[in-house]
Amino acid sequence: MEIKVVRKVLDVNDTMAQQNRSRFADEKVFVLNVMSSPGSGKTTTLVKTISRLLPEIKCAVIVGDICSTIDADRLSVTGVQVVQVNTDEFGGDCHLAAHVIGNAANSIDLEAVDLLIVENVGNLVCPAEFDIGEDARVVVLSVTEGEDKPLKYPLMFRVCDAALLNKTDLLPYLEYDKNDAVKNILQIHPDMSVFEISAKTEEGFEPWIMWLKERVKKKLA
Amino acid sequence: MHEMGIAMQIVEIAAASIPKNVENIQVERVNIKVGKLSAVVPESLKFCFEIVVKDTPLSGARLVIEEVPVVARCNECSAEWTITGPVFTCIKCNSGSIQILSGRELDIVSIEIADP
Ligand SMILES: Nc1nc2c(ncn2[C@@H]2O[C@H](COP(=O)(O)OP(=O)(O)OP(=O)(O)O)[C@@H](O)[C@H]2O)c(=O)[nH]1
Ligand SMILES: [Mg+2]
Ligand SMILES: [Zn+2]
Ligand SMILES: [Zn+2]
Numbered sequence: 001m002e003i004k005v006v007r008k009v010l011d012v013n014d015t016m017a018q019q020n021r022s023r024f025a026d027e028k029v030f031v032l033n034v035m036s037s038p039g040s041g042k043t044t045t046l047v048k049t050i051s052r053l054l055p056e057i058k059c060a061v062i063v064g065d066i067c068s069t070i071d072a073d074r075l076s077v078t079g080v081q082v083v084q085v086n087t088d089e090f091g092g093d094c095h096l097a098a099h100v101i102g103n104a105a106n107s108i109d110l111e112a113v114d115l116l117i118v119e120n121v122g123n124l125v126c127p128a129e130f131d132i133g134e135d136a137r138v139v140v141l142s143v144t145e146g147e148d149k150p151l152k153y154p155l156m157f158r159v160c161d162a163a164l165l166n167k168t169d170l171l172p173y174l175e176y177d178k179n180d181a182v183k184n185i186l187q188i189h190p191d192m193s194v195f196e197i198s199a200k201t202e203e204g205f206e207p208w209i210m211w212l213k214e215r216v217k218k219k220l221a
Numbered sequence: 222m223h224e225m226g227i228a229m230q231i232v233e234i235a236a237a238s239i240p241k242n243v244e245n246i247q248v249e250r251v252n253i254k255v256g257k258l259s260a261v262v263p264e265s266l267k268f269c270f271e272i273v274v275k276d277t278p279l280s281g282a283r284l285v286i287e288e289v290p291v292v293a294r295c296n297e298c299s300a301e302w303t304i305t306g307p308v309f310t311c312i313k314c315n316s317g318s319i320q321i322l323s324g325r326e327l328d329i330v331s332i333e334i335a336d337p
Contacts, residue, residue, distance in 0.1 A: 001336060002252075005238045005329045009230050009253070094223050126223045129260040129327075151307035155258050158309065158321070188309050190317020 013130055016098035020105070020133025027110040030216040031118065033132055035156065036140035037149070038122030041166040043071045044199040045140055046117060050078040052209050057216055058112060062104045063119040064096045071119065083107055095126040098133055115216050124153040128160075136215055142167040143174060147181040150188045157188040162195065162211060169198040227261060227327070228269035228284075235332050236278045243337070248282040250333040256289045256326040263288065282332075291324030 008014060024031050036042050043063075050059050060081040063071045072084040083104045085096065101118060108116065118134065120127040139160040141149050144167055150157045157163065163185050171178065182194055193211055197204040235251045251270075255261055263286045270284040291304040295311035296318040304324070310317050 002331050002333045003238055003240070004331050005234065006331075007234055007329050009227055009234065009327045009329060012230070125260045154307050154309070155260055155325075158258070184307075186317070188307060190310060 010129070013098045016102055017131035017133040020098055020102050023102075023105070024110075024116070024133060024135070027113075028220055029110050029113050029116050030136075030219045031116045031132070031134040032212070033118045033120060033127070033134040033137045034140065035120045035124070035127045035137065035160070036122060036142075037124050037145060040122070040140045040142040040145065041164075041199045042119050042122070042140050043074050045164060045166060045197065046119060047075060047078055048199055048202055048205065049209065049212070050075075050080055050117070052205065053115065053213065054078070054080070057114045057213065059115045059117060060108050060113045061117045061119060062096075062101060062108075064100070064121045075119075081108055081113075094121060094123050095130045096120050096132060097130055101132040114220055115212075124149070124156045128153075128156040128158075135219060136161045136212075138162045138164060140164045140166050141181075143171055143176045143178065143181070147177050147184060150181070150184040154188050157185060157192065160189070160192065162193040162208075164208060165194060165196045166199055168196050168203065169201050224261060224265040224269045225273070228266060228273040231270065231284070231329060232273050232277055232279055234329050235282075238329075238332055239278055239334070243334075245337075246278070247335040248279045248332050249335050250283050250285050251279065252285045252287065252330040252333070254287050254289050254326040254328045254330055256291065256324040258291050258321070258324040259327050261327060279332075287330070289323050289326045292322045293319045294322055295319050 034042050053059055061075050062083045064085050065071045069084055072082045075082045085100050085104045137160040139156055185192055185194055195208040197208055239246055255263055267284050274282055293304050294301045295316055297316040298314045300311055300313040302312050
């Protein structure tokens with residue numbers, strides 16, 4: 001005998017994500033989910049980004065680090081509140097789930113925050129699948145990774161609103177075909193905003209900061 | 222990746238769907254749909270399911286996965302097609318404004334129990 005079930009496997013996460021979303025709407029907090037492969041430059045980019053947003057836009061960070069406080073310590077240098085979370089012990093070490101973000105947000109004074117940034121776990125696969133209640137998703141990829149990364153991880157590049165092509169200061173030393181990388185991103189997601197940046201030198205940061213500010217302000221208005 | 226967690230969710234949902242009023246139910250199959258665009262590898266999911274299902278009311282059940290192709294529709298010219306490679310622009314008019322109609326599923330469809 002067949003018994004119909006018809007349920008989304010992740011509906012527990014989706015429900016939690018919706019709860020987060022309405023809470024962040026009530027509190028007027030813009031939530032940015034930042035994802036990438038390990039080492040693409042999320043932390044470095046965020047430290048520089050936050051420094052440029054302050055004091056106009058008040059920030060806080062949730063960082064999912066598997067087993068160290070290194071990223072949290074680096075982000076704390078900006079002076080903003082940083083909450084380190086261990087990844088979902090139930091789902092594995094590969095993504096941040098909505099309930100983890102909900103719990104972490106409890107220890108943040110949301111009323112004093114305009115922009116809550118989530119540095120997700122370094123992984124291009126599962127974070128794309130898990131809604132956390134964010135307003136925008138950004139993927140960082142660096143020029144030291146293959147130009148074909150977007151083609152290998154299409155879901156990540158489909159679900160993100162912007163891509164930061166990082167470490168452009170290294171281009172003179174590499175045989176990286178930047179145009180090919182951008183072409184591949186746009187082939188997966190033609191509407192994607194692509195920013196070429198160096199988190200080291202902060203070259204190219206201005207358009208990215210404008211993009212982010214515009215969205216945050218729109219939500220706060 | 223997170224297939225173990227997904228397998229646990231599947232077992233939990235499926236176990237909750239077993240009719241309460243019948244005794245000694247043997248669940249034979251759990252039917253699920255997995256979109257080709259979802260971040261789940263069917264083989265690993267089956268492997269994890271076999272481990273997770275032991276010592277649960279679903280012990281001995283088989284996970285049957287129907288893979289769902291990625292189907293898109295163009296917002297400009299209404300063309301519908303199956304995306305097989307990493308290109309998400311319209312095959313007819315090349316527009317980038319498309320909707321993904323299917324391919325992101327991660328759904329439990331049904332459970333099948335042995336006839337008494
Ligand atoms: N040359 C150069 N190096 C960079 C740049 N951005 C980051 N790095 C370096 O790349 C390494 C990884 O950077 P992180 O910012 O820690 O990367 P991440 O994505 O946060 O890494 P995980 O959190 O471990 O996944 C560090 O050694 C950084 O100094 C850049 O724009 N140029
Ligand atoms: Mg980091
Ligand atoms: Zn995962
Ligand atoms: Zn078309």
